[in-house]
Amino acid sequence: MLYREAGQFKTNYAADQQVFPIRQDRIGIIVLLAVAFLGVPMFASAYWFSAILIPFLIFALAALGLNILTGYAGQLSLGSAAFMAVGAYAAYNFQLRIEGIPIIVSFICGGLTAAGVGILFGLPSLRIKGFYLAVATLAAQFFIVWCLTKFPWLSNNSSSGVISTQQLIIFGHELTTPVEKYLLVLSIVVVMAMAAKNLVRSSTGRAWMAVRDMDVAASVIGIKLMPTKLLAFAISSFYCGVAGALYAFCYLGSVEPDGFSLDMSFRILFMIIIGGVGSIMGSFLGAAFILLLPIFLDVALPFFAELFGLPFSSATVSHIQILVFGALIMFFLIVEPHGLARLWQIAKEKLRLWPFPH
Amino acid sequence: MIKKFKPALAAAAVSLALFAQAQPVFAAEEQFFPVIGYRVGPYGANGQSFYGGFIDYLNYVNLKEKGVNGVMMTWEECETEYNNAKGVECYERLKGKAAKSAGPIHNMSTGISYALIDKSAQDKLPMAMMGYGRTDAVDGSVFPYAFPLVTTYQMQASAIVKFIKDKEGGNLAGKKIVYLYHDSAYGKEAIIAMEAEAALNKFTLVQIPVAHPGNEQGAQWLKIRQEKPDFVVFWGWGVMNQTALKAAQKVGFPREKMIGSWWTGSEEDVIPAGDAAKGYMAATWNVAGKQVPLIADIEKVVYGAGKGNLQDKAKIGTILYNRGVSAAVLSVEAIRKGQEKYGKGKALTGEQTRWALENLNITEARLKAIGATDLLPEIKTSCDNHEGSGKVKIQQWDGAKWVPVSGWIEGNKGLIHPLFQASAKQYAKEKGITPRDCSKEK
Numbered sequence: 154m155l156y157r158e159a160g161q162f163k164t165n166y167a168a169d170q171q172v173f174p175i176r177q178d179r180i181g182i183i184v185l186l187a188v189a190f191l192g193v194p195m196f197a198s199a200y201w202f203s204a205i206l207i208p209f210l211i212f213a214l215a216a217l218g219l220n221i222l223t224g225y226a227g228q229l230s231l232g233s234a235a236f237m238a239v240g241a242y243a244a245y246n247f248q249l250r251i252e253g254i255p256i257i258v259s260f261i262c263g264g265l266t267a268a269g270v271g272i273l274f275g276l277p278s279l280r281i282k283g284f285y286l287a288v289a290t291l292a293a294q295f296f297i298v299w300c301l302t303k304f305p306w307l308s309n310n311s312s313s314g315v316i317s318t319q320q321l322i323i324f325g326h327e328l329t330t331p332v333e334k335y336l337l338v339l340s341i342v343v344v345m346a347m348a349a350k351n352l353v354r355s356s357t358g359r360a361w362m363a364v365r366d367m368d369v370a371a372s373v374i375g376i377k378l379m380p381t382k383l384l385a386f387a388i389s390s391f392y393c394g395v396a397g398a399l400y401a402f403c404y405l406g407s408v409e410p411d412g413f414s415l416d417m418s419f420r421i422l423f424m425i426i427i428g429g430v431g432s433i434m435g436s437f438l439g440a441a442f443i444l445l446l447p448i449f450l451d452v453a454l455p456f457f458a459e460l461f462g463l464p465f466s467s468a469t470v471s472h473i474q475i476l477v478f479g480a481l482i483m484f485f486l487i488v489e490p491h492g493l494a495r496l497w498q499i500a501k502e503k504l505r506l507w508p509f510p511h
Numbered sequence: 512m513i514k515k516f517k518p519a520l521a522a523a524a525v526s527l528a529l530f531a532q533a534q535p536v537f538a539a540e541e542q543f544f545p546v547i548g549y550r551v552g553p554y555g556a557n558g559q560s561f562y563g564g565f566i567d568y569l570n571y572v573n574l575k576e577k578g579v580n581g582v583m584m585t586w587e588e589c590e591t592e593y594n595n596a597k598g599v600e601c602y603e604r605l606k607g608k609a610a611k612s613a614g615p616i617h618n619m620s621t622g623i624s625y626a627l628i629d630k631s632a633q634d635k636l637p638m639a640m641m642g643y644g645r646t647d648a649v650d651g652s653v654f655p656y657a658f659p660l661v662t663t664y665q666m667q668a669s670a671i672v673k674f675i676k677d678k679e680g681g682n683l684a685g686k687k688i689v690y691l692y693h694d695s696a697y698g699k700e701a702i703i704a705m706e707a708e709a710a711l712n713k714f715t716l717v718q719i720p721v722a723h724p725g726n727e728q729g730a731q732w733l734k735i736r737q738e739k740p741d742f743v744v745f746w747g748w749g750v751m752n753q754t755a756l757k758a759a760q761k762v763g764f765p766r767e768k769m770i771g772s773w774w775t776g777s778e779e780d781v782i783p784a785g786d787a788a789k790g791y792m793a794a795t796w797n798v799a800g801k802q803v804p805l806i807a808d809i810e811k812v813v814y815g816a817g818k819g820n821l822q823d824k825a826k827i828g829t830i831l832y833n834r835g836v837s838a839a840v841l842s843v844e845a846i847r848k849g850q851e852k853y854g855k856g857k858a859l860t861g862e863q864t865r866w867a868l869e870n871l872n873i874t875e876a877r878l879k880a881i882g883a884t885d886l887l888p889e890i891k892t893s894c895d896n897h898e899g900s901g902k903v904k905i906q907q908w909d910g911a912k913w914v915p916v917s918g919w920i921e922g923n924k925g926l927i928h929p930l931f932q933a934s935a936k937q938y939a940k941e942k943g944i945t946p947r948d949c950s951k952e953k
Contacts, residue, residue: 203630204603208596249941299722302694312703312934313696315625320943329633405595407625409696411723412595448600451590466822467588468550468559475551 156504172350189339194332202331203404205445210335210342211399213440216424217349217433218392223422224431225353226385227365228278229286232293233393233421238413239267239297240394241316241401242307248319249309256321256402260341264394270297271390278382282368294415301410308410317407334403341399345392350433352388361385362431427485429494438493446481450474542579542846542858544569544586544614545605545636547623552592553724554749556779557831561619562588563821564835570818571809572843579846580855584614591623598623599630606634612858615639615658615842615868621697624657629942632656636861637868641838642667642773642796646700649928650935651869651897652946656861658868658897660841661796661887662922664697664772665704665930666901668744669922671770671794672708674905675742683712689735691755692746694720701746701772707926725751732758745771752780753788760787770794770905777830781908789910794903797837797887799913801828804882806836830913837887844873869894869952888919894949896928 156177163169173179197206219233244263247254254262274293278286301307301314308316321328321337328334352358360381363371372378401408420443428439451474458465465473489496503510546565549558569584578584587608589601598618616631616638618624624644631638632655640648640659648657662670676683690705692698702718709716717738719731725747732755735743743764747755752775759766767790771780776793801807810827813819826832849859849867859867873890892899902919939946 198607200603200607204600208600313621313700315622315696317625317629317938317941319941405599405626406629409622409625411695412622466550467590468555471551471590471592 156501156507158505172347172354186343189343190336194336199331202335205448206335207331207338207404208400209440209444210338211396211404212421212424212444213437214342214345214399215393215396215421216428216436216440217346218389218396219421220425220428220431220433220436221349221353221361221392222385222389224425224429224435225358225365226361226382226389227368228275228382228385229283230290230389231287231415231418231422232274232290232297234413234415234417235294235297236267236271236390236393237397237400237417238301238408238410239270239390240264240397241408241413242301242410243267243394244398245316245318245401246307246309256319256323260395260398260402263398264391267394267397268387268391271386271393272383275383275386275390278386279379291415294418298410298413313409315407315409316401318402321402338399338403341395345395346433346437349392353433357381357384365431423482425492427482427492429492432492432494434497435492435494438497442485442493447474447478450477540578540582540856540858541585541612542582542614543609543612544584544842545602545609545616546586546588547591547598547601547605547616547618548588549591549593549619551590552594554593557749557777558593558619559821559823560777560779560826560829560831561835561838563819563826564832564837565617565839566820566835567809567813568836568839568843570813570820574812574816574818575808579843580850582846582850582856582858584843586614591618591620593620593622595620595622595626599626602627602630606636609636609861611860613637613861613864614846614859615864617641617838617842619643621645621700625696628654628657634861635865637865639838639842639868641834641841643697647931647934647938649896649898649931650946651892651894652949653935653939653944654897655869655947656865658892660868660892660897660899661837661890662901662903663898663927663931664701664746665927666898666922666924667772667794667903668701668704669708669927670901670903670920671744671772671905672705672712673923674917674920675744675770676712679741683714686714686742687717687738687740688714689717689719689738689740689743690746691719691721691731691735691743693725693748693751694722695748697748697774698746703930704922704927705744707930708923711923711926721747721751721755723751724749726754728754728758732762732764735764736762741768743769745769745775747771747775747780753784756781756784756787756791766791773903776906776908776913778913779829779831786910788908790907792905792907792916793913795830795906795913796900796903797830797833798885798904798906798915799828799830799833803828803833803884803886805840805886806833808882809836833886837883840881840883840887841871841873841890844877845871848872868892869897871899885915894947894952901927 158175161176173182215233215237222228222230240263243266244259247259247262274290277289308314360376363376364381368378424439424443425436427442429435454470454473455465548562549555573583587605589605591598591601613636621643624640627638628645637656641661644659646659646663646665648654648659705716719734721728721731769791771793773795776795781788806828845864845867846859848871849863853863869892871890871892875889878884888900888902890899901924902921904915904919905917906913907916
């Protein structure tokens with residue numbers, strides 16, 4: 154009843170091609186953005202900003218990057234964390250070595266550097282596919298971490314290899330509070346997510362999907378495989394690179410190469426698998442699921458333990474948390490193998506018919 | 512499906528909301544310790560001993576003397592699994608509770624310390640990094656809220672070199688020392704000190720990194736056999752330690768010529784290596800064993816009252832358990848010191864605890880009074896020396912237990928501390944911090 158597009162006529166091409174063709178979706182997005190930009194800063198606490206919202210947005214961005222590559226272009230990658238590391242270290246070095254460079258430009262340069270490295274490690278994708286390609290990107294994961302550890306110049310000769318990021322100064326104003334950092338991250342993520350949403354609807358995005366579904370057929374209909382695949386690697390790495398720069402500058406404040414481990418790459422991969430492969434929204438849902446659920450369990454379990462008088466130590470809680478988390482992942486994958494985004498899609502289809510399903 | 516879950520979800524949400532409101536309200540006479548630690552994950556076994564000891568001592572103070580001047584110790588644990596992001600989340604979670612009163616935070620992770628160093632200074636919560644962390648925080652003028660207490664990697668490396676030098680008759684010229692290290696922030700911190708010592712004492716330094724986790728060291732030990740060093744100084748962590756000992760046995764390198772850092776010298780490191788570990792030496796700033804009167808008394812008082820934190824009582828008296836106790840001893844002594852200035856019987860805020868940590872003076876007599884003689888060295892901190900001691904002991908594994916084989920050895924302060932100051936200065940410049948003037952601090 155509420156979610157029905159009947160009566161919404163498109164009278165020109167612009168209206169027909171807009172990102173959200175259904176009016177209710179547009180209103181929904183505007184409300185969501187208003188809540189994120191205005192509502193959340195008014196009510197959330199510092200804990201929410203620094204421990205939940207900022208990492209959620211950053212990982213959603215990284216997952217989005219991987220989703221472009223894996224979900225849309227069909228190239229499996231296990232190097233997302235490494236590309237984040239490139240972005241983080243590159244942004245740090247641009248900020249360090251170029252006098253007076255604005256921080257946003259540093260982030261973009263960090264993303265571009267990651268894109269360059271991404272193209273390099275994307276080259277094998279021209280010859281190999283699927284799991285074999287995943288193994289090739291695994292090389293990126295190990296090589297980049299090794300490289301950042303090996304060459305002290307990259308970490309400004311820090312004795313421990315750890316970099317401490319510079320201050321965040323935008324238009325002469327230093328961002329120090331979690332709210333300001335949150336707004337910065339949110340703005341970047343919103344812009345980049347909108348760009349991605351548009352990109353995947355464009356001819357580039359359609360070329361990616363054609364390559365994903367069957368690359369021989371795609372090349373027969375005139376899609377050049379090399380530029381298409383490499384572009385996917387470049388853009389995906391750009392997203393991961395910016396996410397890495399934000400991770401270093403806005404979230405942790407100091408990073409070491411070992412922090413960007415294979416474990417983190419896997420987490421990002423799980424995010425898109427749980428959230429929905431080949432869906433912009435899925436990246437956000439997946440990031441929320443993977444990041445927030447453990448924290449929720451961490452807070453909820455001791456409480457329920459107390460309620461039922463169970464003697465839980467913090468170690469037990471951690472073990473149970475891992476158990477429940479694993480069980481929930483399996484549950485979702487069995488019930489809905491296409492991810493949370495698919496659940497949302499089904500909900501939308503049901504809503505169209507509600508309250509009178511046939 | 513969703514419908515079915517709705518009531519359950521609503522109930523969970525409501526109960527969580529209630530839970531959030533029902534947070535304990537601290538009475539004035541409770542000193543809160545945010546315990547950001549780990550008991551699961553790759554280094555969980557180490558954390559269990561350390562935090563077991565830490566909490567046991569806090570309990571001991573509560574049971575034995577009813578707190579510090581009547582102020583009871585309270586704490587809340589948060590599990591980090593040695594993961595930086597989780598550490599930040601834990602810190603943010605406990606920060607609110609620590610606003611009223613806060614003891615020093617011990618997180619037992621260099622990575623987490625790095626991530627928290629700016630935040631803790633902003634929130635005015637003191638962070639103790641005993642034997643890890645950002646070592647240039649020794650310079651308190653730049654790092655007012657960070658305390659690499661007792662001693663640092665660099666001072667330890669210097670002390671180990673001194674020990675070798677004494678062993679070699681006071682001269683290291685022409686000798687060769689291999690520095691075998693975990694290729695991470697932790698392993699690399701001491702390189703700068705080893706290089707400085709090599710230049711000063713004219714020995715040849717060969718650096719050999721081992722990639723994490725270090726369970727395969729064939730190539731490294733082959734190289735060591737080729738180099739024929741006089742000593743191997745060893746900076747390992749976790750599974751790398753036992754592997755190195757076994758590999759040394761395989762290539763026939765005498766374990767009596769291997770000296771490890773304090774993270775390579777616990778029972779967890781040598782017992783799995785079996786007889787390959789016999790004769791191996793490691794530095795430590797706290798001794799193992801129950802012969803320390805305090806440890807024996809903790810076992811009697813705390814475990815006697817059934818309030819012990821360890822599930823596995825066999826860990827009492829191990830190196831890491833005693834290290835946890837020594838961390839708690841320092842923390843509680845800081846609270847005592849702070850109360851002398853800010854009022855006895857009152858809980859200290861983070862800011863007041865910071866002052867106390869900067870003005871610690873734990874003498875041999877005081878250690879004896881607590882029953883902690885030889886558990887840790889004497890400590891006297893100040894604004895420009897957040898380390899306070901810089902001394903280690905060398906201990907040797909005799910196949911069944913750790914036996915101290917030296918007195919307290921102090922590193923070459925004149926050589927090492929300027930390195931800290933230079934590094935801290937660079938940090939201050941990068942971050943736009945104006946260092947405090949230590950001559951004006953009281």
